[in-house]
Amino acid sequence: MRVPLALPDIGPEEIEAVVSVLKGHTLSMGPQVQEFENRVAAFIGTKHAVAVNSGTSGLHLLVRALGIGDDDEVITPSWSFVASSNVLLYERAVPVFVDIDPETYCLDLDQVRAAIGPKTKAILSVDAFGHPAPLQELRELAGEFGLRIIEDSCEALGAEYDGIKAGSGRFADGAVFAFYPNKQITTGEGGMIVTDREEIASLCWSLRNQGRSEDELWLTHERLGYNYRLDELSAALGCVQMGRLEEFLGLREGVAQAYATRLSRINGLGIPKVSPRVRMSWFVYVIRLNPEIDRDAVIRYLIDRGIGCRPYFTPIHLQPYYRERFGYRGGELPQTEAAGRSTIAIPFHNRLSAEEIEYVAGNLEAAMAGCGD
Numbered sequence: 001m002r003v004p005l006a007l008p009d010i011g012p013e014e015i016e017a018v019v020s021v022l023k024g025h026t027l028s029m030g031p032q033v034q035e036f037e038n039r040v041a042a043f044i045g046t047k048h049a050v051a052v053n054s055g056t057s058g059l060h061l062l063v064r065a066l067g068i069g070d071d072d073e074v075i076t077p078s079w080s081f082v083a084s085s086n087v088l089l090y091e092r093a094v095p096v097f098v099d100i101d102p103e104t105y106c107l108d109l110d111q112v113r114a115a116i117g118p119k120t121k122a123i124l125s126v127d128a129f130g131h132p133a134p135l136q137e138l139r140e141l142a143g144e145f146g147l148r149i150i151e152d153s154c155e156a157l158g159a160e161y162d163g164i165k166a167g168s169g170r171f172a173d174g175a176v177f178a179f180y181p182n183k184q185i186t187t188g189e190g191g192m193i194v195t196d197r198e199e200i201a202s203l204c205w206s207l208r209n210q211g212r213s214e215d216e217l218w219l220t221h222e223r224l225g226y227n228y229r230l231d232e233l234s235a236a237l238g239c240v241q242m243g244r245l246e247e248f249l250g251l252r253e254g255v256a257q258a259y260a261t262r263l264s265r266i267n268g269l270g271i272p273k274v275s276p277r278v279r280m281s282w283f284v285y286v287i288r289l290n291p292e293i294d295r296d297a298v299i300r301y302l303i304d305r306g307i308g309c310r311p312y313f314t315p316i317h318l319q320p321y322y323r324e325r326f327g328y329r330g331g332e333l334p335q336t337e338a339a340g341r342s343t344i345a346i347p348f349h350n351r352l353s354a355e356e357i358e359y360v361a362g363n364l365e366a367a368m369a370g371c372g373d
């Protein structure tokens, strides 16, 4: 049996939507992008949404739009996909990595508070694996110290904290969702900035489109911009997928429950924990092995049996580029590094069957029996 790590859920409606864009000849800057933006803004409850061609582009534009630049310090987790700190380096800002709460894998509030200094300009928090960061508390902390908040919600479309959607303007100055094929919904490549702040939205709108001015003078470029536009085919796909989001979240919740029931019978293996204040939007299913178990041997065992899995994440500060540029050697962030040594993302998508779950779990059990000290 082969069980992929992730699988997009594309049905006949998606195919029809993309084909009809092709037949209509408007392949960029048309009604689909606008409709997709409207749908995401309505779902999250923000005043504005700006579609872009990746989650990374969206985060980059928010960093620029918030005026974060040379030598500004931004507090952020190392426990993330590399893009969330790369966007700071694009603007010559300095990522100040802080450790995570090992239960939720999100920013540890005490560590955040301790890291705030005179050069701190913002907090870039990450809703890891679809579990929101402590958004309410981060908002309060940011208020106390006059900091901006960027929420990397690329893994958490549909998640909630205290009944409020991750990405809401109640928490962050701006947030970003991403639509790569392994995310909750996909547009192939794509992302979405959401914000309640008019001036941020209009700056992002201009920056994604070569710095053009808002008065539609097509050849006037007011600022240094980019081509970060989303095309109409991708947006059409996104519109259909948004209509199915609640269905998807329900299916994913079901798979997560089935895994939890089955995997909690395995000794030496920890399943994901969800804070009672949170509605999880399951992105990946990440298990944690006791430290005495040879995690990499377990991964090899599973891959040899056709089971897609990988260590997830490798902490950003330990990536070769960051080690070389900033001199990290390991030992700086104990919780993050311990997680980096002991976690595995196992197959997870809407349609994972009971039989596949049993196949993954059975093989995990066998692998762990053979991979202890």
Ligand SMILES: *Cc1c(COP(=O)(O)O)cnc(C)c1O
Pocket: 054, 055, 056, 057, 080, 081, 083, 084, 126, 152, 154, 155, 178, 179, 180, 190, 191
């Ligand atoms: C997916 C993801 C992104 C953005 O990825 P893109 O491939 O650029 O869309 C950013 N941050 C996190 C934490 C992610 O998981």
